[in-house]
Amino acid sequence: MLRHVALAALIGISLVGCGPSEPKTAGGPAMLRRLTQEQYQNIVADVFGRGINVGGRFDPLVRQSGLLAVGAGNTAMTVSALDGYDGIARNVAKQVVDEQHRGWLVPCTPASVTAADDQCARAFFTKTGRLLYRRALTKEELDSQVAIAAASTKILGNFYDGLAGSLSAMLVAPEFLYIQDTVDASGRLSGYAKASRLSFFLWDSSPDDALLDAAEKGDLDKASGLKREVDRLLASPRVEQGVRAFFADMYGFDGFETLQKDSLIYPAFGLATADDAKEQTLRTIVDLLLTKNGDYRDLFTTRSTFVSGALGMIYQVSVSNPEGWEPYTFPEGDQHVGIQSQAAFQSLFSHPGRSSATIRGKAIRELFMCQRVPDPPANVDFTLVSDVHNTVHKTARERLDAHAADPSCSGCHRLVDPIGLALENFDGAGQWRTQENGASIDASGEVDGMKYSDPAGLGKALHASPAISSCVVNRMISYSVGRPIASGEKPWVDFLDKSFKSDDYKLRALMRRIALADAFYAISPDTAKGAQNAAAN
Amino acid sequence: MKMSKTLILPALVAMQCIAPAQAKTLGFVVPSWSTAIYETKYYEECPEGLALGNDELWWKGLSPKDRDRLTNGGEMEPVDPPRRPMSVLRGPNKEDVCWNPTIVKDPPLRMVRGKTGLGLNLDGTQDGAATAKTCKHEKFTTPDGKTKVDNQMYRLIGCVYGWRKGEYIEAHADRERRDSSVGIMLLEVADVDNEKNDDNVKVTFFSTHDVLPKDSTGAILPYASYRVADMQQYGAVAKGKIVDGKLITEPVEARMPLYGHQIMGEMYYKDLRLEMPLTASEPGKPINGLMAGYYDFDSWWQYIRRIESVLVTGQWSCPALYVAAKQMADGYPDPKTGDCTAISTAMNIEALPAFVVRGDVKTASAGGK
Numbered sequence: 001m002l003r004h005v006a007l008a009a010l011i012g013i014s015l016v017g018c019g020p021s022e023p024k025t026a027g028g029p030a031m032l033r034r035l036t037q038e039q040y041q042n043i044v045a046d047v048f049g050r051g052i053n054v055g056g057r058f059d060p061l062v063r064q065s066g067l068l069a070v071g072a073g074n075t076a077m078t079v080s081a082l083d084g085y086d087g088i089a090r091n092v093a094k095q096v097v098d099e100q101h102r103g104w105l106v107p108c109t110p111a112s113v114t115a116a117d118d119q120c121a122r123a124f125f126t127k128t129g130r131l132l133y134r135r136a137l138t139k140e141e142l143d144s145q146v147a148i149a150a151a152s153t154k155i156l157g158n159f160y161d162g163l164a165g166s167l168s169a170m171l172v173a174p175e176f177l178y179i180q181d182t183v184d185a186s187g188r189l190s191g192y193a194k195a196s197r198l199s200f201f202l203w204d205s206s207p208d209d210a211l212l213d214a215a216e217k218g219d220l221d222k223a224s225g226l227k228r229e230v231d232r233l234l235a236s237p238r239v240e241q242g243v244r245a246f247f248a249d250m251y252g253f254d255g256f257e258t259l260q261k262d263s264l265i266y267p268a269f270g271l272a273t274a275d276d277a278k279e280q281t282l283r284t285i286v287d288l289l290l291t292k293n294g295d296y297r298d299l300f301t302t303r304s305t306f307v308s309g310a311l312g313m314i315y316q317v318s319v320s321n322p323e324g325w326e327p328y329t330f331p332e333g334d335q336h337v338g339i340q341s342q343a344a345f346q347s348l349f350s351h352p353g354r355s356s357a358t359i360r361g362k363a364i365r366e367l368f369m370c371q372r373v374p375d376p377p378a379n380v381d382f383t384l385v386s387d388v389h390n391t392v393h394k395t396a397r398e399r400l401d402a403h404a405a406d407p408s409c410s411g412c413h414r415l416v417d418p419i420g421l422a423l424e425n426f427d428g429a430g431q432w433r434t435q436e437n438g439a440s441i442d443a444s445g446e447v448d449g450m451k452y453s454d455p456a457g458l459g460k461a462l463h464a465s466p467a468i469s470s471c472v473v474n475r476m477i478s479y480s481v482g483r484p485i486a487s488g489e490k491p492w493v494d495f496l497d498k499s500f501k502s503d504d505y506k507l508r509a510l511m512r513r514i515a516l517a518d519a520f521y522a523i524s525p526d527t528a529k530g531a532q533n534a535a536a537n
Numbered sequence: 538m539k540m541s542k543t544l545i546l547p548a549l550v551a552m553q554c555i556a557p558a559q560a561k562t563l564g565f566v567v568p569s570w571s572t573a574i575y576e577t578k579y580y581e582e583c584p585e586g587l588a589l590g591n592d593e594l595w596w597k598g599l600s601p602k603d604r605d606r607l608t609n610g611g612e613m614e615p616v617d618p619p620r621r622p623m624s625v626l627r628g629p630n631k632e633d634v635c636w637n638p639t640i641v642k643d644p645p646l647r648m649v650r651g652k653t654g655l656g657l658n659l660d661g662t663q664d665g666a667a668t669a670k671t672c673k674h675e676k677f678t679t680p681d682g683k684t685k686v687d688n689q690m691y692r693l694i695g696c697v698y699g700w701r702k703g704e705y706i707e708a709h710a711d712r713e714r715r716d717s718s719v720g721i722m723l724l725e726v727a728d729v730d731n732e733k734n735d736d737n738v739k740v741t742f743f744s745t746h747d748v749l750p751k752d753s754t755g756a757i758l759p760y761a762s763y764r765v766a767d768m769q770q771y772g773a774v775a776k777g778k779i780v781d782g783k784l785i786t787e788p789v790e791a792r793m794p795l796y797g798h799q800i801m802g803e804m805y806y807k808d809l810r811l812e813m814p815l816t817a818s819e820p821g822k823p824i825n826g827l828m829a830g831y832y833d834f835d836s837w838w839q840y841i842r843r844i845e846s847v848l849v850t851g852q853w854s855c856p857a858l859y860v861a862a863k864q865m866a867d868g869y870p871d872p873k874t875g876d877c878t879a880i881s882t883a884m885n886i887e888a889l890p891a892f893v894v895r896g897d898v899k900t901a902s903a904g905g906k
Contacts, residue, residue: 267752268760312762313750318564318892319762322747 023491027522030181030189033072033482036061038245042205044092047131048105052095056088060254065484066370066475068249073482082172089171093164102160110159116150117159124163125149125170133175134206135192136216145170179482181523189521191215198230198515201480203238204245230515234508243290243507244282250475251367253278255348262353266429268313269347276308277343277430283325284339289507296472296505300338300368300462303330314343314430335425335432338459340364343430350428354388357396360423361416368462370471373416377408394437396424418445422458469505473497480514492519561729563815564893565824567722568715568749568757571707573655573688573827573883574695575680582651583696590615590698590852591634594643595624615849625845625855635845638859646854646861649695653680656688656883657810657829659788659868670808672877674867687881689865690832693858699851706844706851710797715757718749720796722886723763724811725893726777726784732815735779740786740811743893744771744794759821762892770803779815786811788830795840798847802840806830807869807879813888823887831868831879838862 035043037058044054059081062071096105106124110117125145129137137145145166153162170176179200182190189197195207195215207215211229219225233239248254256278261269283306288294294302307315309322315336320326330336339345340360349363350356365371384390385399393399400417422445427433434441444453450461462468473496478485485493496513503509514520575582592615596604605611613620625633628640654677660668663685667673675692676685699706714720723743729735745763752758765772773791777784788808795802813826842855866877 263753267754267756268758270753309750309762312892313758313760316760318894320894321764322750322762 022517022519023495025492025519025522026486026488027519027524028481028483028486028489029527030183030523031073031179031482032181033069033179034061034075034077035177035179036068036072036245038248039200039204039206040088042203042241043132046205046208047128048092048096048101051101052092054088055091056084058084063252063254065478066250066366067479068254069479069482070484077177085172085177086168089168090164092171093168096167097160097164106160106163113159114157115159116153116162118146118150120159121146121149121163121166125166128167129170130212131206131209132170133173134179134196134212136212183523187523187525189523191218191220194220194226194521197481197521198233200482202230202233202242202511202515203236204242205238226516230512233515234512239511240286240290243286246476246479247282247285248278249479250472251281251345252348252363253282253344256344259348260352261347261429265353266427266431268310268431269343269429270310273310273314273343273429274347276310277314277347279325280306280308280311281339281342281344284342287327293506293508296500296507296510297463297468300340300468301456301459302339303332303334303337304328305330305336305342311343316432335455337456338462340368340423340459340462341426341455346423346426346430347428351386353428354386355396355424355426355428357400357417357420357424358385358413359420361418361420364419364462365416368471369465369467370474371467374412376412380409389437391437394439395441396436397421397442398439419447419458421445422452422455425455469500470497472507473500473510476510477514480520486524488524489519492517560727561732562893563726563729563732564763564891565724565726565888566745566749566757566761566763566891566893567724567886567888569711569823569887570722570828570884571702571711572690572694572700573829573885574691574700574702575651575654575677576695576702577651580696582649582653583647584650585647585696588647588697588853588857589644591627591848591854592620592624594854595627598627621846621849625848633845635842635848635855638842638856641856643854643857643860646693646857647696648861648865649692651677651695653678654686654688654691655679655827655885656686656691656881657812657827658685659687659808659810659829659831659881665867670869672867672870672875674865674881686829686883687867688829688883689867689880690882693862693865693880694853697851697853697858699847699853704851706847707797709847713798714796715749715751715755717796718747720794720801721745721747721749721763722793723765723891723893724888725895726815729779732779733782738777738779738784740775740777740784742771742773742775742789742791742793742809744768757889759889760891762894764894765896773809775809775811777811782815784811784813784815784826791830792836798844800840800843802843803836805833805836806882807833811886813886817890821890823889826886826888827883828886829881829883832882833869833879834862834866835878837880 040058041054044052059078061068061075064071064074095101107127108120108123110120122142125137125142129142129145148169149162149166152165153159156162156165179196180193182193184190192212192215195211199205199207199211210232214220214225214229220229256274259274263270284302285299287304288298288302289296305328306325307317307319307328308325309319312319312322317328335341345363349360362373365373384393384402387399390399393402400413400421422443424436424441425433425443443455445458447458447461448465450464452458452461474485474493477493477496496510499513500510599607607623608620615621615624625635627634628637632640634641656677660671662668663676665674665676674687674689677688677691678684679686694700698704721744723745725741725743727739727741729738743765746766747763750758750761770792771794773789775786775789777786788810791806791809793804795804807830809828809830811826811828814824817824838859841858845855848855862880863876866880868877868879868881870877
């Protein structure tokens with residue numbers, strides 16, 4: 001009996017190991033990606049602590065292939081943007097060396113505060129420079145930083161001011177502001193670049209000391225070393241930061257920065273509500289996918305979420321502590337099902353003063369299902385659709401039906417309206433309603449052959465749609481490498497899509513598979529040469 | 538033992554009988570209230586005119602020489618310091634007349650002489666004759682002419698300028714409460730089986746320290762959650778009923794917070810009753826109700842004497858008000874002296890649907906939907 005059990009266990013283990021292996025890919029181009037504002041803030045917090053305030057605003061990134069992370073690889077540095085970086089850098093550097101922080105951020109005390117101390121400056125830049133440039137500084141770079149600090153000290157008459165001057169120069173250097181896919185002599189991604197790719201993917205921040213150590217020792221080129229580091233990064237609480245960044249990007253949450261609601265139409269939706277709405281959805285994602293290690297598709301059917309005082313007024317639910325956050329589960333029968341029913345999605349994909357079935361339907365197609373919906377023609381007449389007080393066409397469904405009767409409109413509206421109309425029970429601020437203009441709202445519809453009669457039904461349809469899971473795989477790959485998926489990488493995408501299913505749609509498993517894949521680090525030979533040259537220069 | 542069919546059936550029937558529908562608990566926040574004042578366009582209820590103000594009485598008591606000396610040759614306005622605080626020190630030895638209201642004798646307070654008033658019939662009589670719990674007083678008749686009501690507080694302050702509708706004393710205090718979120722009342726209506734008609738509900742009067750959330754126009758938002766303040770003096774429970782959607786409570790002794798003019802006080806009521814519809818004209822809109830009872834004289838005067846800084850704006854005299862209030866008191870006679878110790882009062886309240894959170898219990902659903 002015992003033998004049979006052992007045999008079965010062995011077969012089981014070997015079967016797991018006999019799954020389809022990762023296909024070989026040629027990789028994609030080496031990239032030069034500008035840090036996002038969040039990455040900049042995360043790095044400053046990781047290197048200097050949360051007490052350092054990073055003010056200012058970065059130039060916005062352009063969304064490409066559905067992601068700002070991709071747009072970050074195709075952005076120009078304007079003079080005004082550089083000016084902004086310089087201001088931020090000076091402000092950060094000033095705080096790092098101020099009396100409150102220097103004691104623990106500067107690893108030594110200068111012989112004299114009023115004179116240069118090359119030894120102390122060298123100690124500071126050796127440690128800090130490595131973390132900022134995400135690699136050890138070359139001798140020339142280190143000498144240069146020390147020389148700038150000494151020259152500045154001479155002018156300013158204070159060692160710490162000199163040190164700050166040199167540090168601020170480092171914070172505007174391309175080596176810091178850009179994530180560079182440097183390659184080694186054999187055309188493969190260098191160890192340091194691998195470390196950066198890993199940490200920005202999993203933590204949305206720069207590599208820590210241990211990961212840089214691993215890169216230096218060549219551990220990331222070995223399967224065991226890479227596995228050890230990937231598992232360490234995934235086990236870190238910082239992975240929440242990475243997951244938040246990914247979904248904020250994938251779901252278009254940068255839109256919150258410019259979100260406006262008409263306060264007379266939606267008095268309960270203030271600035272705090274917008275912030276809380278975004279936070280609610282991110283908390284829901286982190287809780288389901290990281291804390292509970294749940295099925296990604298359940299994001300569209302979950303009733304479990306978190307509420308704040310501001311959101312309690314939107315959802316008309318009781319909150320124990322109006323000043324904080326608390327878990328909340330919408331009861332069975334309630335139509336608040338899935339993240340698409342939450343205030344973040346409903347408010348973000350609406351007009352300032354009214355809901356929009358079309359914008360919501362388009363958002364679900366594009367953001368959740370990775371399907372492209374064409375923009376409307378320039379000469380389209382929206383008068384009827386936007387007339388929310390129309391006495392004949394009282395509901396959005398009736399107005400859209402009349403509008404979409406125009407053949408030039410019907411093609412796209414057929415694609416998005418049935419999805420968006422299922423969410424018409426939520427007004428432009430995400431508040432529940434059963435009527436519009438005194439007429440009952442019909443939330444029935446169909447998405448890709450799956451019919452439903454209410455918002456909860458839409459959630460089930462999305463859960464069942466293969467496009468939902470393949471979309472997140474697609475986006476995560478693209479996000480992780482910071483570029484669109486290359487044509488030669490399709491077999492890898494297909495492999496991960498299948499693996500995601502066999503992993504029960506667990507996000508952690510998907511992240512781990514990507515981070516351990518050879519394809520994740522592969523650089524196409526044609527661009528490797530260019531990256532080699534850039535690294536050499 | 539194997540249960541027989543005959544045993545199972547009664548058990549099932551019994552289970553059905555003891556499983557009533559889930560009773561609701563409704564919550565309301567009360568950010569606004571004011572004394573129920575009945576006014577006519579031409580002040581017909583105040584035939585003697587409006588009450589004399591403290592500054593006026595102080596001015597009359599001064600010699601022409603002192604008037605000149607103390608008011609900078611007549612240039613100093615009544616609200617200007619030091620005239621404002623100085624005018625309260627009208628005692629023989631410069632005592633504060635609000636803290637020593639019997640130290641001088643002012644002309645009698647001009648009070649309401651009209652017959653129409655707002656409120657509830659607190660003593661149950663039609664003529665205001667003395668009862669075991671009340672002193673003899675005049676009743677008002679409601680504007681529709683149907684009900685005799687008690688509201689001696691209105692009789693007392695109805696001709697004081699600052700207490701007239703929309704004037705400074707109550708309007709400013711109301712704004713202060715809404716701006717500061719201090720002294721806010723909560724109402725919890727529990728055991729509601731039927732929001733239209735229910736002969737047995739439980740109403741609790743709480744207070745909260747939580748902030749009143751407002752929209753961009755400053756209006757207080759409905760459906761907010763408020764934690765019950767951990768203050769032992771609040772939390773009176775009244776029995777009540779719902780008749781055609783209107784909540785009507787039985788008399789209860791209750792204390793409620795009172796804040797205004799930067800003074801924190803307390804409203805201590807005996808036989809407090811509440812009459813309020815449970816639904817608004819539109820979901821989320823304010824609900825107007827009436828709260829009435831016998832306002833304990835001491836708790837009322839404790840507050841009044843401390844808001845002497847608004848005497849000038851309010852236009853009353855503390856000694857005259859004090860004496861008149863003692864005379865108008867119509868509830869709860871002192872067993873020794875026979876003098877009544879509380880004044881019948883009615884307050885208009887404005888309630889908004891809210892969630893009343895007691896500890897970790899979150900069973901409340903907001904009322905007014």
